[in-house]
Amino acid sequence: MPEHAAHNAELDAESAQSAESAGNSQSAGGTEHGAAILLQEVTKRYPGQAKPAVGGLTLEIPSGSVVMFVGPSGCGKTTTLKMINRLIEPTEGEIIINGKDVTDMDGDKLRRQIGYVIQAGGLFPHMTVAANIALVPKMLGWDKKRIAARVDELLELVSLDPAVYRDRYPKELSGGQQQRVGVARALAADPPVLLMDEPFGAVDPITRQRLQDELLAIQDELHKTIVCVTHDFEEAMKLGDWIAIFDEGAQLVQYDSPERILAQPANEFVESFIGSGAGLKQLSLTRVKEAELSQPVTASPGDAASDVLSRLQGDGGRYAVVLDSRRRPIQWLTARQLSRMQFISDQVDQELPIVGDQATLNDALDEMLVATTGNALVTGPRGAFIGIIDVETVTQAITDARSASGESEAPVGLNSGAMSAVAVAATQEQEPDDALPMDGREA
């Protein structure tokens, strides 16, 4: 079940802690939120290869935003990602995080301050979940108590019960759970930047959708700078504030918001990448929480069925939704089902079509199609029920989405050139912009 364990009080406490930790450790970021990243004419050449894997890439990644790298395999997007934490050392160019050139700092120290998530979580199979999450805090010299508290807090953040999962080994977890622990591990020392390399590539579509929803919920709370590589354009549209589309040699073809890439693809390459049905892809841009939800009759286990039935008939709705003590939906009952029972049972219907409020309309539609119903139940933070979405709402939302369009200024990204005096708000440039060659072509 998609449940969000985001908890304000806890996270505030965590931010205070991290600010403290940033104070006494050498920090690339140093803030509790994201950090701006700037790739300055970064090139990666491998010996014996004529063409560079990444050629003169300049890319601005705004603080606190989610930037998706998409492109065909072998286009250099993963190489670019790994140059940010210097798992791959750039041949030329600079990497600037929060105004600080990190190209020459100790790579291991740098990487301790940047979260890194890989496909299937990359958990160490011989360590428990807690030990996996504790790795970076341990390297940073946190004391045991603080680490233990942090582990529990993170497990809650990724919707895993600490008491149940803390001492398990990775192979005792499902793929989705492993991936969640992978995210928790990357967030352990509260790094300002999170790098993700095809994080949800190895899980089934439904789990993937839920993990994406949870990541968005976590991002809503933490405002990290997230750079994520994917080959799935839908995923890029769903998760990304900005999408960078790469062609071979990490040639940046288009770097813009999902809305504008859909509306104005830069060229045929982008169009082919978006694929057919661009109109339907609009569904991936609108979230369920932005759509209008209807409020059905709700009931609790133990209620008299006849009472609920009369309320349902008065309301005119098709379903009465049964909620447990934490307001999580457990069943939905039609008038006919209600008329056959005396009291509402507390049994849990595993087949309920449930979507998180962070899910896209596309996800909601999927869920409805799978469940062969015209509606789906929507849950908010902690899996609490917040309403019902139906097919009509979805079509209405598409119409609405068409009329509105994003107006914000896109960040800068280009190849083989320089930034033309772009003010990068969050970064204090160490060199004046005009010291750079000005022959760049805008992507």
Next chain:
Amino acid sequence: MSAAAITETASPAVKRIGLHRRHPWLPLLWQILVLLALIAALFIWLSQAPLTATERATLAPSELWTMTVQHLELTVVSAVIVLAIAIPLGVLLTRGPLRKATGPVLAIANIGQAAPAVGLVVLLAFWLGFGFWTAAVALVLYAILPVLRNTMVGLDGVDKRLVEAGRGMGMSAAAVLFKVELPLAVPVMLAGIRTALVLLVGTAALGTFIDGGGLGLLITTGVNLAQTNVLVVGSLLVALLALVIDWIGRVVEYVARPKGL
């Protein structure tokens, strides 16, 4: 704290692990029980067999004990040297630039094992002289290959993405080696070490040819003086010792196997 948490249905893997954990003790238990029974049977037979006076003197319990201890000393000393050489060498040969040396080193180790053990022992004796240490050197050459090869295979078998995950989190190359690669390679490495130990126990019997001591003495005496009983007891003791060592190796493998694998 647990208010927000949910319990997902445990994967079936959990149950399978439960069964898996209980199981491996049984074969181990049977193995040692059978071995102990065989050893007991051997000694009961010894105490009642119609032996000649010389045979009885050679097979006196105190004599047998001394020879067994000598045999084990030779085995353990060679094993320690094998581990001290083969494991670091295996680690080095799986690190970046030294990988190129893998072929030649394995070829040399192969020669050590492929050469007939008796030949190796005798040839070394001509070069280094007779005695315990020459026997130890010959045994080391003979047993280094399985440990070296399994160390390399074990390390190479570690998922490269885990290594990268470790580096990506800011672990140093050494930290990744000691905390991730070696622990994950342990099962394969231990299998190699057990193989080497069994080889060593068996081959240590040849030490007697160059005055290295051990249970091999019973075998040579038995052959030279046509004392079949001595020959049989010597052979059986070497075989049983090898099986006991094998059993200890299996127990260590079971205990030292990292949890969660």
